[in-house]
Structure formats: structure tokens, C-alpha cells
Amino acid sequence: MKISDALSKRFDSTLMKSILEILADQKYIESVTDVESPRFLNRSVVPHMSALSQMFNRLDSKDKTAPQEPVASGLKNYWRAARNPKNFILGYVLGYMPGNAMRVASVWSELLRLGYTGIGQDGPIRAIELGAGPGSGAIGIALGESFSSGPKKSFDWTLYEQDRGIGELGSRFVERVHSDLGLDAQVQAVHRKLSINDFLQPKNSKPAELFLTSYFMNELAESSEEIAEAFLKRWDKELATEALVILVEPALKVESRKLLAFRKAILDRLAHRKGSRYQILLPCLGHQACEALENPKDWCHEEVTWWRPELTRTLDRLAGLDRKSLPYSYLVIAKTNRSIEEILPNAFPSRNRVHRLVSPVHFEGKDSEFFVCGEDGKRRVRFRTDADLGRGSLLVGAEIRGEKEAGRVDRVKQVVE
Ligand SMILES: C[S@@+](CC[C@H](N)C(=O)[O-])C[C@H]1O[C@@H](n2cnc3c(N)ncnc32)[C@H](O)[C@@H]1O
Structure with missing residues (x-):
């Protein structure tokens, strides 16, 4: 995805310092200067980044005969199972959160580039992020919005996360980053394990306009068809008449194909309805059958290049990673009565x-x-x-x-x- 030079540099050391201050305040590190020590990073962060990567890639370190092609399987709550839960969370926050935020930022910036203006017309955007972890998705939307050319939107975020530890950090990060970027935001956190059939919004609350997940769907054990069935029911009931769904997932073939199968399952269900009320916007600008899905060897992923904050570059070097560019899969769907030409005027x-x-x-x-x-x-x-x-x-x-x-x-x- 092409993004502006300014956005590619926006997750910088100043923003990282805000994150570190909260980590110090919450006793995840003793001081923001801890991360200046390679010894500290090598002991307390890098091993957890490697463990997380192993787990996210569904690779079993013990079974050397295991096939290298990962399988699509859900994940249990791993935050609690870690031997050192605090450092495990630190490994995720420092190792993964900035990159995921940048991925989501690139999707938001693409929507703005294509002229999207559907939500947030009558006050703050009422937004929910499922499986928010440290709030990477909400932070990404804020990063993208901070470069919008029009008046900046404000946000009313509800962050859903099963684990209280990472979830509490998430709401603090999201509040602080919005404030650092000069954006108004209310943030509330809900700590509980969601099932795909849960109804999220408290009764009598205004329906949400933005439904966001980032690296969450692949942790669900259900099939793409089951998730599509449940999510569509939720969106029908719980989202405003004009709303946006943004789903960001790993670029791995197995996860990307799961997202393509989800897209197909949504389209299959819409085909049986009179008046669809949903428009698939990105990546493909429409409802055509996906040929990447038809070819079992193919999949569909995006990539965005960014300037990593210095700490991320150091961690990449220590962990033997090179994440100058960030691959991901994504799907954006609008709930709307308008045509795609009206929704994305600059694309048409x-x-x-x-x-x-x-x-x-x-x-x-x-x-x-x-x-x-x-x-x-x-x-x-x-x-x-x-x-x-x-x-x-x-x-x-x-x-x-x-x-x-x-x-x-x-x-x-x-x-x-
Ligand atoms: C890989 S992390 C992604 C976090 C964040 N969205 C990001 O992009 O960095 C997935 C998060 O989803 C949470 N999660 C997974 N299944 C969940 C469920 N059923 N209910 C609530 N949270 C869940 C996990 O605890 C974890 O924090």
C-alpha cells in the first residue's frame, strides 16, 4: 500500500517514548531507559518475541518432523500461560504492536485517499476493536486519521480484550496516542472472552460505526463460514446503517486464504438477500468471485513500507528480523445503502x-x-x-x-x- 512519507515516519521515537512511559508507570519496566540496554532486550524482550512468532506461525518447536506449512487453527489465551507473563506482554507490545498499528494505519489512509467519508458525520466515530490486545488497531486508525486532509474526526472507542493485563495497557496506549496526535478520543475497555455469537453493544447504546479487528480472526477456532454467519448477524443488528468493517490478518497463505473464504461466505449469504446493504470495498473494489481463492496455490496480501522507530530497528537486529516492510491481508466492507462509486468517489x-x-x-x-x-x-x-x-x-x-x-x-x- 502506498502511504505518505509523513505517515510512514509517524510511529517514531517520540510516540515510542509515550508507550515506554506507560510501561514504566505500569511496572512492566523499571524505567524508560531499560530498553537502551541490549542485555535487557536480549533477556527480557527478544526471547518472548521469538516465542510469539513461533506460536503465531503455528510452528511446533519440539516436533522437527512437523510440516513447515502451518495449519489454520485457533489459539487459546496465551497471555496467562506464559512463564513470565509481564515480559511476554512486553515482547508483544515492543515487538508487534507498532507494526500492526502501521498496517491498520495504511488501510485507513487508503480509504481516505479513495475519498471515503461515510462515518463520523454526527459526532465522534463510535468504534469497536475486538481482540484489541495493546490497542494496535485503534492506534493505527489514529495514525492514519492524523494525516487526513479534512477536519480531524474524534473517536469513541470500546476495546474488547479477553486478557485484563494487556487490555488495560491497551486502553492507556490508545488514550495517550490519540492525545499525542492531537485527536479527541474516549476509550472504554471490556475485558472478557468473546464468542462469535456474543452481542456486543450494551442495550440502548448508539450502534457502532466502525468494527475493527487486527490479527484477531485467526485466533478463533471456528471456520470462515461460521464466523461469516455470526458476524453478518452482528453487523445487521449492531452496526449503524452507515458503518465500516475493517479486518486485518496475517499475510501467511493459510490465514490469507481463510480471509478470502470468509469474503466468499459473506458474499454467498448476501446473494440470498434482497438489497444487499453491504459493499466490499477493498482490496478488490467489488463483489466479483475471487480467483486467488479458486486457485489453491494462490492467496492475496498487501505490504506497506515504513520507517521503523529506533527501538524497533534494534529489536529487529537482535531478533534477526528485517521488518522494513510489513505484509498483511485485509478486507474492508461498508454497511451502507450507497453504491461503491458514491462511497469511494476518488476510485471511480x-x-x-x-x-x-x-x-x-x-x-x-x-x-x-x-x-x-x-x-x-x-x-x-x-x-x-x-x-x-x-x-x-x-x-x-x-x-x-x-x-x-x-x-x-x-x-x-x-x-x-
Ligand atoms: C495477536 S493479538 C492482536 C492484538 C491487536 N489487535 C494487534 O493487532 O496487535 C490477538 C488478541 O486477541 C485476543 N483474543 C483472542 N480471542 C479472543 C476472544 N475470544 N475474546 C476476546 N479476546 C480475544 C487475544 O487475547 C489477543 O490479545
């Missing part, structure tokens, strides 16, 4: 059909080669152009000839870089 500058780049661009001689998604599905194309194309660029009114695996763009009416 005219009545022409639109193809969106969903892969990086490679050069083949003078041609650019990439994958696009449009109403005719996913296809690989070559295009000779001087435009600065990248993930998310739009080809408006493209004339494409040839096979799905080897098409050529002959002409476009407009390129939105």
Missing part, C-alpha cells in the same frame, strides 16, 4: 470500470508487469507506461486483451497513482 472518477493493482510492479524490459483486480476478476497484465504505479494504483477505463495469466493493457483513460 468517471463511469468507467476500474482495475486496482494488488501486487508489486516488476519490470519486464520497458513493460511493467503486475496483477490487477477488477469486475472481471484477478489477472496478470503488462503495461507500457511512465506512470509511477504501485500497490493500490488504479487503472480507469483500461482496455485489456489476452489471457487472464498474460494480458496486456492497450489503453487507459486515467491512471490514479
Whole structure:
């Protein structure tokens, strides 16, 4: 995903200092200067980052014969099971939260780029994040919003998290980051284990307008179809008439395909209804069948490049990671009575059909080669152009000839870089 240079640098050392101050205040570290010691990081943070990575990738360290292809399985509450729960949480907060926040920020910034203005028209955006952990998703929305060109929205967040320890940190981080970024936010936390059939909103509260999950759905044990059935019921009942659903998940093939299967399960259910009330916005700008899902070897993921805060760079070096770019899978759905052209006006500058780049661009001689998604599905194309194309660029009114695996763009009416 292309994001502005300013946003790519926004999770900086100043913001990290705010996080460290809260960690010190809550006795996760003795002082903000603890993290200046490689010895401290090597002992108290890096081993937990590795353990978390092993667990998230569903890799079993003991069974050397285990297949390297991970399987899609839910996860139990791991925060409590850790041998040193405080340092385990520290490993997640310092090792994973900034990257996840940046992933979500990139999705919000893309929605703003495409002209999305649907929610938060009559006061603060009423938003919920499920499985919020340290509030990475809410922090990401704040980061993205802080660069919106119009008047800044304010937020009324409810963060749902089964574990009180990480959840309490989460609400503090979310409050502090909004304030650091000059945004107004109310934050309330609900600490309980959710089941997919729970009804979230207290009776008589105004329905939520933003339903956000970040790296949460893959921890549920249910199938994509079961989750789709339950979530759709919730969205029908609990979300405002005009609302937005943002789901961010790992880029791993197995998790990404689970999200694609979820998209299909939602579409299958919508097909049986009169008047859909839902629009799939991103990554694919529509309801077309997903060809990545049809091919068992394929999947669909995004990537965003950022400037890591210094502490993240140090931790990456110590942990042998290189996370200059952040891969992820995502799905954005609007609950709305409007058409997608009205919801994302900048993606549809005219009545022409639109193809969106969903892969990086490679050069083949003078041609650019990439994958696009449009109403005719996913296809690989070559295009000779001087435009600065990248993930998310739009080809408006493209004339494409040839096979799905080897098409050529002959002409476009407009390129939105
Ligand atoms: C990988 S973390 C993601 C945290 C945060 N959203 C992020 O992007 O960094 C997943 C979180 O979901 C929480 N979680 C998983 N299943 C849950 C459930 N059934 N109810 C409430 N929280 C749950 C876990 O405790 C964990 O904090």
C-alpha cells in the first residue's frame, strides 16, 4: 500500500517514548531507559518475541518432523500461560504492536485517499476493536486519521480484550496516542472472552460505526463460514446503517486464504438477500468471485513500507528480523445503502470500470508487469507506461486483451497513482 512519507515516519521515537512511559508507570519496566540496554532486550524482550512468532506461525518447536506449512487453527489465551507473563506482554507490545498499528494505519489512509467519508458525520466515530490486545488497531486508525486532509474526526472507542493485563495497557496506549496526535478520543475497555455469537453493544447504546479487528480472526477456532454467519448477524443488528468493517490478518497463505473464504461466505449469504446493504470495498473494489481463492496455490496480501522507530530497528537486529516492510491481508466492507462509486468517489472518477493493482510492479524490459483486480476478476497484465504505479494504483477505463495469466493493457483513460 502506498502511504505518505509523513505517515510512514509517524510511529517514531517520540510516540515510542509515550508507550515506554506507560510501561514504566505500569511496572512492566523499571524505567524508560531499560530498553537502551541490549542485555535487557536480549533477556527480557527478544526471547518472548521469538516465542510469539513461533506460536503465531503455528510452528511446533519440539516436533522437527512437523510440516513447515502451518495449519489454520485457533489459539487459546496465551497471555496467562506464559512463564513470565509481564515480559511476554512486553515482547508483544515492543515487538508487534507498532507494526500492526502501521498496517491498520495504511488501510485507513487508503480509504481516505479513495475519498471515503461515510462515518463520523454526527459526532465522534463510535468504534469497536475486538481482540484489541495493546490497542494496535485503534492506534493505527489514529495514525492514519492524523494525516487526513479534512477536519480531524474524534473517536469513541470500546476495546474488547479477553486478557485484563494487556487490555488495560491497551486502553492507556490508545488514550495517550490519540492525545499525542492531537485527536479527541474516549476509550472504554471490556475485558472478557468473546464468542462469535456474543452481542456486543450494551442495550440502548448508539450502534457502532466502525468494527475493527487486527490479527484477531485467526485466533478463533471456528471456520470462515461460521464466523461469516455470526458476524453478518452482528453487523445487521449492531452496526449503524452507515458503518465500516475493517479486518486485518496475517499475510501467511493459510490465514490469507481463510480471509478470502470468509469474503466468499459473506458474499454467498448476501446473494440470498434482497438489497444487499453491504459493499466490499477493498482490496478488490467489488463483489466479483475471487480467483486467488479458486486457485489453491494462490492467496492475496498487501505490504506497506515504513520507517521503523529506533527501538524497533534494534529489536529487529537482535531478533534477526528485517521488518522494513510489513505484509498483511485485509478486507474492508461498508454497511451502507450507497453504491461503491458514491462511497469511494476518488476510485471511480468517471463511469468507467476500474482495475486496482494488488501486487508489486516488476519490470519486464520497458513493460511493467503486475496483477490487477477488477469486475472481471484477478489477472496478470503488462503495461507500457511512465506512470509511477504501485500497490493500490488504479487503472480507469483500461482496455485489456489476452489471457487472464498474460494480458496486456492497450489503453487507459486515467491512471490514479
Ligand atoms: C495477536 S493479538 C492482536 C492484538 C491487536 N489487535 C494487534 O493487532 O496487535 C490477538 C488478541 O486477541 C485476543 N483474543 C483472542 N480471542 C479472543 C476472544 N475470544 N475474546 C476476546 N479476546 C480475544 C487475544 O487475547 C489477543 O490479545
